[in-house]
Amino acid sequence: MQQTKPLVIALSSLMAITLIVPALLVLPFKDKAPIEKAEVLHEVVSSAPPAPVTNAIEVAVYRTEADAVENVPLEAYVEGVLASEMPAEFELEALKAQALAARTYIVKQMLHHDNMGLPDGANVTDTVLHQVFKNEAELRENWGPDFDWKMDKIRKAVQATTGQIITFNNEPITPAFFSTSNGYTENSEAYWQNPFPYLTSVESPWDKVSPKFSTQKIMTVQEFERKLNIKLPSDGSLGTILGRTPGKRIEAVQIGGKTFTGREIREKLDLRSTDFTWMRTGSEIVITTKGYGHGVGMSQYGANGMAQSGKTYEEIIHYYYKGVNISPLTNFQTALASY
Known part of the structure; x- marks a missing residue:
């Protein structure tokens, strides 16, 4: 019996190594996200998963009817804006483009500390002065029996663009958008005072x-x-x-x-x-x-028409906002964390 003890120990050690080595080979790759189509076509992805960044950011929304500030996680805010600014019946790729514009708008607003005329502690209002926003309870009341399918579609669009914003010269753009064009979008300086190189007139025939x-x-x-x-x-x-x-x-x-x-x-x-x-x-x-709206930037009905013809949200964004990039939000993590 004493002679078999070294053999038992050796076999036990071999079994332990057999179990441990595969685990060591698998664990480093366990949390690696799959490569999406968007990552291949555009420089939009970060090496780190974007979710922890967005989950850590809250938007202070001034609720006009309640006369109170509501702190909303960034992605929940984007969902509430998307659901309020674009019909859920629109094509998914159009909704993704609108979600990207909504996230870009609030990130730019927070980075520039543009709180003039806002109550203390607020980043934005919930009106057209900034972006229309409704929370889940309000949307549930508005949509009634259609809430589940509409909210599922809204969330799918937001999740597909999580961690992405639109940039020009490595800065978030002013992602102007409106409902319907007259067949053309407008140069920014033709409606506002300041020209933006990415807000120039393009044809938008889908709006008819x-x-x-x-x-x-x-x-x-x-x-x-x-x-x-x-x-x-x-x-x-x-x-x-x-x-x-x-x-x-x-x-x-x-x-x-x-x-x-x-x-x-x-x-x-x-x-x-x-x-x-x-x-x-x-x-x-x-x-x-x-047409309906100021005409500058992305036409929502134009975006939907492009999506119906098979265009992706990236193609929609690059069509209406000239010369821009779709960039990872992680590039602005430090600045947002210090807000």
């Missing part, structure tokens, strides 16, 4: 199927004159168009002895876009607009 592509608004002559603070000439004319923008919208118009920009007309008359025509019929003025 949007229910918001063409609309009419009727108002009385008196209301028209009051809102513009003018007096129309007695010959029934309605002014002269002085120029058009690169996006085929009204740049300026002269009416009643005054000159207005297209944006001023839109805001004073509460029109859907700056591409408009008008005609006087007796005591009324009929105004027809094409």
Whole structure:
């Protein structure tokens, strides 16, 4: 019996090595994420998993109706914005593009500490002043029996872009977006004061199927004159168009002895876009607009049309935002952590 003891010990040692070595070979690769298609096509992936970064970031949202600040994890915030800003019925790739724009917007907002006019401790409001946001309870109430499938689709779009933002010259962009174009997007300087090299006019023919592509608004002559603070000439004319923008919208118009920009007309008359025509019929003025929104950046209906034709969210982003990159959020982890 004493002679068999060394043999038992040797066999036991061999079995232990047999068990341990495979474990050592497997463990270093256990948590490695699979390579996605997006990682091959674009430089968008970080060597570290993005989830811990996004989970550690909270957005302080000022809830206007409650008059209180709600702290929301970044990805939950992106879900709430996506669900509020784009119909869940849209194509998944369009939803992914919108999720990427929503995440980019809030990251830029937080990095630049742009809290002017906000209550203490808030990063953004939950209105169109920044991005419309609704939490899960509000969405459940709004969607009713459709909540489960809509929320599943929203989450799928957000998760597909987790850890990604849109950058230009290694900085988050201003990811402007709007509902429906008139067939073209607009140069940023044609609507706002500042030009952005990635916000330039492109064709967007997919928007013609949007229910918001063409609309009419009727108002009385008196209301028209009051809102513009003018007096129309007695010959029934309605002014002269002085120029058009690169996006085929009204740049300026002269009416009643005054000159207005297209944006001023839109805001004073509460029109859907700056591409408009008008005609006087007796005591009324009929105004027809094409498109819905400022026209700068990504058209949501255009994005959906591109997705329906087989384009990926990366292709949609690169089409509407010229010269940008899709970059890992981990590049900004230190700056966000110090916020």
